[in-house]
Amino acid sequence: MGLENIYQLTTSGKWRLRLELQNGTSGLWSDREYDTFSIDSEYNGYVLRVSMTGFGTDVDVLNIAGPNCHNGMKFSASDRDNDRYSGNCAVTHRSGFWFNECFAINLNGVYSDSFRYVQSNDVPPTQLLAARMMMKRSN
Numbered sequence: 001m002g003l004e005n006i007y008q009l010t011t012s013g014k015w016r017l018r019l020e021l022q023n024g025t026s027g028l029w030s031d032r033e034y035d036t037f038s039i040d041s042e043y044n045g046y047v048l049r050v051s052m053t054g055f056g057t058d059v060d061v062l063n064i065a066g067p068n069c070h071n072g073m074k075f076s077a078s079d080r081d082n083d084r085y086s087g088n089c090a091v092t093h094r095s096g097f098w099f100n101e102c103f104a105i106n107l108n109g110v111y112s113d114s115f116r117y118v119q120s121n122d123v124p125p126t127q128l129l130a131a132r133m134m135m136k137r138s139n
């Protein structure tokens with residue numbers, strides 16, 4: 001589903017976002033759910049807005065504290081540098097995403113390369129085998 005479609009859908013009602021991630025080493029799936037999910041218009045750079053309440057078993061990977069936080073960032077692509085990095089994260093990591101400087105997770109990343117996420121700021125990134133993003137209207 002494209003960004004414009006997500007924007008159009010999330011302009012009305014309240015939407016949830018569910019992420020399912022398959023660990024590239026163990027093959028195990030983990031998931032997390034955001035209570036709210038929307039993106040802004042193209043004019044506003046399709047800014048990502050998510051919020052999560054309560055505690056999951058994994059870190060809030062889209063809203064991790066520090067320079068890798070995705071929440072509130074515009075979407076960047078190879079021809080549209082909206083990140084806070086001096087270069088272009090989308091070029092460096094060969095994918096479009098809501099990059100900051102650059103990412104805690106890269107759901108559009110290149111397999112066995114930039115398709116990975118951080119579980120904690122203290123440990124090396126985890127490679128991903130597969131990932132799903134699902135959205136659901138909650139009211």
Ligand SMILES: [Ca+2]
Nearest residue numbers: 083085086087
């Ligand atoms: Ca940049």
